[in-house]
Every structure is written in C-alpha cells, then in structure tokens.
Amino acid sequence: MMTLRIALMSVAAALLASAATAQDMSAFETGPVFEGFGPHAAITGVETFAPDTELSHSFDVADPAKDGARNRGFESAARFINMHVANGVAEENIHTAVVVHGKAVLDLLSAKGWEAHERESENGSAAMVRAMLDHGVRFIVCGQSATAQGVSADQLIEGVEIDLSAMTAHAKLQQRGYTVNPF
Numbered sequence: 001m002m003t004l005r006i007a008l009m010s011v012a013a014a015l016l017a018s019a020a021t022a023q024d025m026s027a028f029e030t031g032p033v034f035e036g037f038g039p040h041a042a043i044t045g046v047e048t049f050a051p052d053t054e055l056s057h058s059f060d061v062a063d064p065a066k067d068g069a070r071n072r073g074f075e076s077a078a079r080f081i082n083m084h085v086a087n088g089v090a091e092e093n094i095h096t097a098v099v100v101h102g103k104a105v106l107d108l109l110s111a112k113g114w115e116a117h118e119r120e121s122e123n124g125s126a127a128m129v130r131a132m133l134d135h136g137v138r139f140i141v142c143g144q145s146a147t148a149q150g151v152s153a154d155q156l157i158e159g160v161e162i163d164l165s166a167m168t169a170h171a172k173l174q175q176r177g178y179t180v181n182p183f
Helices: 002-021 072-086 102-108 111-116 126-134 143-149 166-175
Strands: 055-061 094-100 138-142 161-163
Touching (some): 072 094, 094 166, 102 138
Parallel strands (some): 055 094, 094 138
16 A cells, blocks of 8 residues: 555656646747748747858767657757747858767668667657758768667768768868857
8 A cells, every 4th residue: 555655646746846847838939941840939039140140050969869769969050050040141151061970870860871880760859850961951960879889881871971980070160260069
C-alpha cells in the first residue's frame, strides 16, 4: 500500500511539474524564410534592424533528435534566421553555420546513410536540413564524431560538409567573424 501511495504521489508531482513548466507557444510563428519550422515571436518595443546589418553566427549541436523528430539544435539556426529577417535584416546578410558532433551527426544522414545504419522510420531532420542548405546554411560535421559513429562522407545529406573536428570548424568560423551560440 505504501508503495502504491508513493507511486501515485510521484505521478501527481510529475503532472503538476509539467503543467507548471508548459510554455505558451501561441504567439510564435514560422517564416518569413522557413515556413513550418524555426518558430519565433514578435517582441513589442524591440527596434528593428537596419537592412544592411550583417550577422555571422554558428551553432554547436551535439544532442540528437528525439524519437524521429527534427533536431532542435538545427531548428535553432532556422529560428535565428526567421526572427532576424522578420525584424529587418536582409536574408543575404545572415551567415549561419551549424557545427555538428556527437550522436547528432546521425541526424545528417541521407536516406541511403539512414538505411546503412539500420535506423528506424526516416530521418525527421532531413527535409528541414535540405531546406536550410538550399538557403545557404552550412552544416559542418566533426570528422572525429563521424568516425566514432561509423558515418562516412557519402552517407551524409548532399551539401553537408565534413571537417577534421568540431573544434577545427569552430576555430575556422571564428577566424571569419562568426560568433558562437552560447546555449
């Protein structure tokens, strides 16, 4: 009986905690560059950017997507682009790179690579990555992580780059003026 009471109290606490941390996403929308992903909210009182503003920003992604969903780290780069274009920055003035390492490398597998790694379902990030590549977003894979995950360059989505390491990719990007996303 005591075990059942503890279990019920744990379930109740978990339900209350999830309700308390739920986010209201009703104010968020996608676009203007990427429709269907990269949600952002308009913020009242924030100055818009001059059209000639230039932003060069990189994202460090090591966490893989969960259960066939899109990779949230990849989507952060789309959100960065959508929100800044929506606030006046010319799309061509936003230079974005996603440096991918760890198990997140698997989220950049092509259909052929996905099959070669005997992954279930399909790559939930593939269509988003393709759209982002088509808009000039760079995806750079850590060669060390790719090797550790058994991924070869020919298994990656076409257009995805591979470098010696994630550290190397970040060093090169920083030399070109890219800032690194701090979270």
